[in-house]
Amino acid sequence: xxxxxxxxxxxxxxxxxxxxxxxxxxxxxxxxxxxxxxxxxxxxxxxxxxxxxxxxxxxxxxxxxxxxxxxxxxxxxxxxxxxxxxxxxxxxxxxxxxxxxxxxxxxxxxxxxxxxxxxxxxxxxxxxxxxxxxxxxxxxxxxxxxxxxxxxxxxxxxxxx
Amino acid sequence: xxxxxxxxxxxxxxxxxxxxxxxxxxxxxxxxxxxxxxxxxxxxxxxxxxxxxxxxxxxxxxxxxxxxxxxxxxxxxxxxxxxxxxxxxxxxxxxxxxxxxx
Numbered sequence: 001x002x003x004x005x006x007x008x009x010x011x012x013x014x015x016x017x018x019x020x021x022x023x024x025x026x027x028x029x030x031x032x033x034x035x036x037x038x039x040x041x042x043x044x045x046x047x048x049x050x051x052x053x054x055x056x057x058x059x060x061x062x063x064x065x066x067x068x069x070x071x072x073x074x075x076x077x078x079x080x081x082x083x084x085x086x087x088x089x090x091x092x093x094x095x096x097x098x099x100x101x102x103x104x105x106x107x108x109x110x111x112x113x114x115x116x117x118x119x120x121x122x123x124x125x126x127x128x129x130x131x132x133x134x135x136x137x138x139x140x141x142x143x144x145x146x147x148x149x150x151x152x153x154x155x156x157x158x159x160x161x
Numbered sequence: 162x163x164x165x166x167x168x169x170x171x172x173x174x175x176x177x178x179x180x181x182x183x184x185x186x187x188x189x190x191x192x193x194x195x196x197x198x199x200x201x202x203x204x205x206x207x208x209x210x211x212x213x214x215x216x217x218x219x220x221x222x223x224x225x226x227x228x229x230x231x232x233x234x235x236x237x238x239x240x241x242x243x244x245x246x247x248x249x250x251x252x253x254x255x256x257x258x259x260x261x262x263x
Contacts, residue, residue: 004162004170007204011174011197015181020189020253027193030174034200041167041211043222046203053229058196058236065240066189069247080184087183095176102168111163113211121219129223136230143234150241153248 003040006033020066028059042115167208175201187253188243192236199232 010030014023031054038047125133162170178197185191203225210221247253 001162004166007170008173008177011177014193014197015177015185015190020187023190023193027196030197031200034204037167037170037204038207041207043207043211043219043225046207046222046225049226049229050203053233054196054200058233061236061240062189062193062196065244068244069189069253080186084184087180090183091176091180094179095172098172098175099169102165102172107164107168108212110212114213116210116219116222121222124218124220125223125226128218129227132227136227139234140230143237147237147241150238150245 003033003036006030007037020070021063024059024062024066027062028055031055031059040113042113045116045118045121164208164212167211168205171201171205171208174198174204186255188246188255189240189253191255192239192243195239196232196236199228199235203228 007030010026010028010033013026014030017023017026031050035047035050035055038044038050175198178194178201181194181197182191185194206221206225206228208221210219210225243253246258250257
């Protein structure tokens, strides 16, 4: 319950705060609470991956991007666009429709949490899910090359030539 | 909390992320909101897996791990794009990227 409040509060703060750096820190709070939720749900491997990838890598990446791009926050502009009311209506519509589907579906109401069997998970990743695993590996390689190509400064080309 | 509780938590997080993505002006904030939505989906997958809804093997946990890797790739390329466009346009506001309109 505390973790759920952390998730929702962190997410709301991330979306609503004016300063981008404050938003990024609120996002980290949200991700940390989510890692705790994964541990509660009997998936400590997913919780560890969440801490490593999101809290460790993606948050730092976003913070670096903010520091590289923000040139002094002397006067912060209004963070929302004029279409914010329409965006709120659309988001509420999505939540309403999916929530209605959630209420209508007869879910099994057992509350027993089955923990993840780590040995079975490892065997499944490298046998049944080997192809998605390899595709993800290739995608990460492509992303590295693409990020280097995109973030390179144009002047470095001229100096190299 | 049972399965529905976690699903509603995931739905609320997704709604927050969708609202932020549609309404924020800063390009980096839009990427943060995409991450929030991806995490909401991950939470629902792990919840389905924990309550043994659809499979006996741990497909939900595996899917969420793969989604995390894809999200990392997306964040790298997205942030590189944002840095490149901010370097050329000198502003992170997406409203200002209107060259094609003129």
